[in-house]
Each structure stands twice: as structure tokens, then as C-alpha cells.
Amino acid sequence: MPSQPPSLRGGPQRKAWTSPNRLKPTPRKRGRAGQRDRAQVIAEEPLCRECLKHGRPTATAIVDHIKPLAWGGSDERSNKQGLCVPCHDAKSKAEREIDRQNR
Numbered sequence: 687m688p689s690q691p692p693s694l695r696g697g698p699q700r701k702a703w704t705s706p707n708r709l710k711p712t713p714r715k716r717g718r719a720g721q722r723d724r725a726q727v728i729a730e731e732p733l734c735r736e737c738l739k740h741g742r743p744t745a746t747a748i749v750d751h752i753k754p755l756a757w758g759g760s761d762e763r764s765n766k767q768g769l770c771v772p773c774h775d776a777k778s779k780a781e782r783e784i785d786r787q788n789r
């Protein structure tokens with residue numbers, strides 16, 4: 687006679703908890719998840735990354751994808767940076783220019 691019913695075999699098994707912020711799928715997050723990510727990047731990079739390179743401390747206004755999603759960039763934190771509006775505009779303009787040339 688079996689010591690325990692087969693349905694309970696193995697006992698309780700739990701998967702290790704993984705934060706929903708890790709290993710997220712590639713598509714851009716929208717709604718609340720996207721807003722939370724933006725807030726996190728701004729909290730971590732309160733100053734525009736590009737301006738800091740030039741010694742100008744300027745407040746971050748926009749969370750930018752370093753490699754644009756349209757170019758296959760990921761929506762991961764490592765592909766995001768804080769930029770001010772002028773730096774983001776300049777980068778977007780340069781990206782549009784590259785897009786145009788590659789068309």
C-alpha cells in the first residue's frame with residue numbers, strides 16, 4: 687500500500703520569486719508599468735546624461751531609449767537614460783536623419 691496518494695507527490699514546490707521588473711519582454715511597456723519605469727530612471731538619473739558629459743548639470747525631463755525600440759533596442763533599464771528636452775530633441779533628430787538615409 688502506498689504511503690501517500692500520488693496526487694500529493696513532491697510536496698509543496700514554489701518557484702523563486704522574481705521581480706516583475708526583471709526579464710520583462712521586449713515590447714515597450716505602456717500604462718502604469720511604463721510610468722513606473724520612467725519614474726525609476728528619473729530617480730536614478732536626475733540629471734541629463736548628455737549634459738553631464740559636457741559638465742552641465744541639467745534636470746532629466748525625458749527617459750530615452752539609448753538604442754531606439756524601432757531599431758531593435760530593448761525596453762530594459764540598461765537601454766534607458768535620462769535626458770533633458772533639448773538633448774532628447776537633438777538625439778531624436780539625429781535618429782530621424784539616420785532613418786532617412788537608410789531608407
Ligand SMILES: [Zn+2]
Nearest residue numbers: 734737770773
Ligand atoms: Zn541635456
